[in-house]
Amino acid sequence: MTAGTTELTLAIPCFNAARYLTETLEGCLRQTVTPSEILVIDDGSTDDSASVASGFPVRLLRHTTNQGVAQARNTALKNASTPLIAFVDADATPCTWLVEKMLAEFDGEDIVAVGGRGLELESRSVSDRWRSIFWQQTHGDRCIDDAWMVMGLCCAFRTDALRAIGGFDARFRRTAEDVDVSLRLRAAGGRLVYDPDIWVMHRRKDSPFSLARMVGMHAHGQTQAILLNRGRVSWLHTNALKWLIVSSGSSLRRHRSLPLAALSIPLGLISIASRAAAHLREDGRA
Secondary structure, three states: OOOEEEEEEEEEEEOOOHHHHHHHHHHHHOOOEEEEEEEEEEEOOOOOHHHHHHOOOOEEEEEOOOOOHHHHHHHHHHHOOOOEEEEEOOOEEEOOOHHHHHHHHOOOOOEEEEEEEEEEOOOOOHHHHHHHHHOOOOOOOOOEOOOOOOOOOEEEEEHHHHHHOOOOOOOOOOOOHHHHHHHHHHHOOOEEEEEEEEEEEEOOOOOHHHHHHHHHHHHHHHHHHHHHOOOOOHHHHHHHHHHHHHHHHHHHHOOOOHHHHHHHHHHHHHHHHHHHHHHHHHHHHO
16 A cells, blocks of 8 residues: 555546546555545536546545636635645646655745646647647756746645635636746745656647647746736747747657648747737736
8 A cells, every 4th residue: 555644635626537537546546655635626527527536535526617727726725634735637647656755845944836747648649749749748857946837737835835825816717827826936935846756647638629729728828927927928929939940840850740840830820829919918908
């Protein structure tokens, strides 16, 4: 079984993820250090997510309607009774040492968050291969003692630090709630740690349409979060243009794949347009 238990709540926000949830929960139950509690927050799913979760020794919390990932995280935060709360996405299977490694990183009072990375499992379709090459959720292979953000698919927080800043911003319904909360925690004086040895196996599958939608939402949300936290976004626009050039060139030169290049160009343009739209929208509100 497991080596011990700890005062950490492991939470899984879930919306229509029944096809992934069994493997995710099995991974959560195989931890070398057992979390005090596992919460599944069913955010108004219309599939069998709640039924799947009910078959495991977890606490199921349900929203009657879909409220978005930020609010699902807030529901977990509200119900957590432990000093630490960790989040794993419903389509991500955690490594067996995830809880143990997260606990080890909280070795200073100024550390308010610990993050890991996502490893992409699917690469059979062109869309999934593109995502696994050019859209990985990672800060790289080295530890970072003062990271600028932690990624929502694999992260942990001090619950009192999260509550002190008001939790997650419910305006971020689909993405970028992790960027926003990270920036606010840093502004409050907290330190965020990134450890690449903490990982989840991301099992998402995409079509060209769903991939384009994801890229657009991420680009728009990240830009919005940085603007709301009074950050400069000029580097985002520059990087988006560089990323279009690099991904297109790499598809041809390194990966020798015309299909990857054919995806890179429209996805790069979507990223640029989405960032510009978010910038204009926030400027209009100012």
